[in-house]
Amino acid sequence: MMSPASGQNPLRRPIFALVLAIGITACGDQPAPRAPTLAIDSAGVEIVTSDPLNSDAFCSLSEEPTLSIGVREGEEPYMFYWIRGANRLSDGSIAMMNNGSGKIRIFDAGGTHLRSMGGKGEGPGEFRIGRYIWVLPGDTLWVGDYRPWRYHVYASTGEFIRTVKMDPEYFNASLAGGVLDNGISVNARDDAWEMLARDFRQPMPWFVEAHDADGTVIGELAKLDAEREGTWDGAGAILWTLFDPVPSVHALGTTIAIASAREPEVRLLDEELSLRRIVRWTDPDREVTGAHVQAYRDERIERRGGRGSENWPPADDAMISDQRPVADVFPTVSTVRVGRDGRLWVYPYRKPGAAGGWWVFGTDGHFLCHLPPSIGSFTTYEFGADYVLGVHSDDLGVERVVMHELRLPDPGLGEGSPSPP
Numbered sequence: 001m002m003s004p005a006s007g008q009n010p011l012r013r014p015i016f017a018l019v020l021a022i023g024i025t026a027c028g029d030q031p032a033p034r035a036p037t038l039a040i041d042s043a044g045v046e047i048v049t050s051d052p053l054n055s056d057a058f059c060s061l062s063e064e065p066t067l068s069i070g071v072r073e074g075e076e077p078y079m080f081y082w083i084r085g086a087n088r089l090s091d092g093s094i095a096m097m098n099n100g101s102g103k104i105r106i107f108d109a110g111g112t113h114l115r116s117m118g119g120k121g122e123g124p125g126e127f128r129i130g131r132y133i134w135v136l137p138g139d140t141l142w143v144g145d146y147r148p149w150r151y152h153v154y155a156s157t158g159e160f161i162r163t164v165k166m167d168p169e170y171f172n173a174s175l176a177g178g179v180l181d182n183g184i185s186v187n188a189r190d191d192a193w194e195m196l197a198r199d200f201r202q203p204m205p206w207f208v209e210a211h212d213a214d215g216t217v218i219g220e221l222a223k224l225d226a227e228r229e230g231t232w233d234g235a236g237a238i239l240w241t242l243f244d245p246v247p248s249v250h251a252l253g254t255t256i257a258i259a260s261a262r263e264p265e266v267r268l269l270d271e272e273l274s275l276r277r278i279v280r281w282t283d284p285d286r287e288v289t290g291a292h293v294q295a296y297r298d299e300r301i302e303r304r305g306g307r308g309s310e311n312w313p314p315a316d317d318a319m320i321s322d323q324r325p326v327a328d329v330f331p332t333v334s335t336v337r338v339g340r341d342g343r344l345w346v347y348p349y350r351k352p353g354a355a356g357g358w359w360v361f362g363t364d365g366h367f368l369c370h371l372p373p374s375i376g377s378f379t380t381y382e383f384g385a386d387y388v389l390g391v392h393s394d395d396l397g398v399e400r401v402v403m404h405e406l407r408l409p410d411p412g413l414g415e416g417s418p419s420p421p
Contacts, residue, residue, distance in 0.1 A: 048365030049280040059369035062405035069111045070400030077113040080399040085133035086381040102127040125160035134179040146173040164215040178251035183213030186251035200230035235318040245331035252338040261331040286329040295352035339383035
């Protein structure tokens with residue numbers, strides 16, 4: 001099943017207002033300074049509403065990949081472990097983050113290894129835990145690393161340029177976001193200081209912040225409500241309310257996409273941090289029923305190979321416990337992503353028993369097509385105008401960077417028509 005990667009979501013109305021994050025310092029006993037408050041007025045912003053559930057427009061991916069990099073056994077640059085990012089450069093070559101070695105590896109458009117940079121460590125340009133790649137103009141690479149959260153900046157030719165540290169510091173990795181073409185990074189963090197009780201009553205607050213090219217906070221773009229957490233006697237772990245929403249945020253090129261997962265909409269900001277458009281869709285019945293809860297439990301038991309199997313950890317008993325609180329309604333989305341061409345990709349929340357799949361919206365905000373799951377275990381890292389790039393893991397756990405051709409509906413067939421086979 002093709003699954004979303006990175007990126008979670010956030011936002012609220014009627015004004016996109018900003019309230020600041022209170023983060024945790026590395027020592028963990030003092031809140032970080034508040035970021036400046038920004039106010040993003042929604043007056044006069046274009047609102048585009050679509051009805052994806054009643055559209056029969058489908059896009060598809062090529063059955064076979066147009067590019068596949070990676071082997072089970074062979075030369076070291078082609079053997080991967082724990083890939084955490086893959087992106088295309090302007091000449092068609094591929095940059096990927098192989099977190100097992102801590103190295104960024106560059107391959108040409110045909111899949112031949114060209115160079116590697118970085119490595120495990122704490123020195124300049126070295127990675128503790130590498131996480132995702134963003135390609136800026138001139139093929140400059142920004143690659144996330146933590147702890148604390150920071151970006152290492154490289155030229156695609158291999159030269160290490162600098163490290164960008166967050167100010168105030170992010171001790172943990174950013175929960176979501178990305179880097180725009182102008183070097184502004186969008187980062188999200190929660191605030192455990194407001195969650196000490198953990199009684200399933202108070203949503204975890206998410207703070208979405210913009211930082212300049214040197215890492216200094218510019219201001220807060222949104223404060224969002226995430227899942228409610230808590231525990232009970234005998235649970236053995238802190239859990240979240242079943243089916244509670246988790247925000248999703250993604251930034252790429254000149255666009256920031258923010259979804260609260262509580263409303264059927266995504267808010268799009270531009271590189272000036274101004275609200276540009278609100279993309280909405282018709283909202284189906286989202287009520288959570290007892291049948292949904294039972295289907296969730298049955299799916300988890302089946303996926304683990306049965307209760308009491310070697311793949312059934314004690315925490316799973318708490319996951320399916322009758323004592324675990326359940327949300328009244330489903331979230332609207334799981335993930336939002338901005339494509340390299342500016343299109344918006346939305347992965348609606350998959351209810352138990354449903355198939356899932358992506359929704360694609362054009363640069364004008366109108367719905368284009370459904371992309372159903374079709375590739376097995378495939379994690380997407382980049383959507384292009386005519387390709388999807390990601391990582392495929394086979395039955396033996398061998399990871400490969402693969403690219404598939406993306407086929408959109410033929411405009412000549414008219415709106416709502418599926419693409420030809």
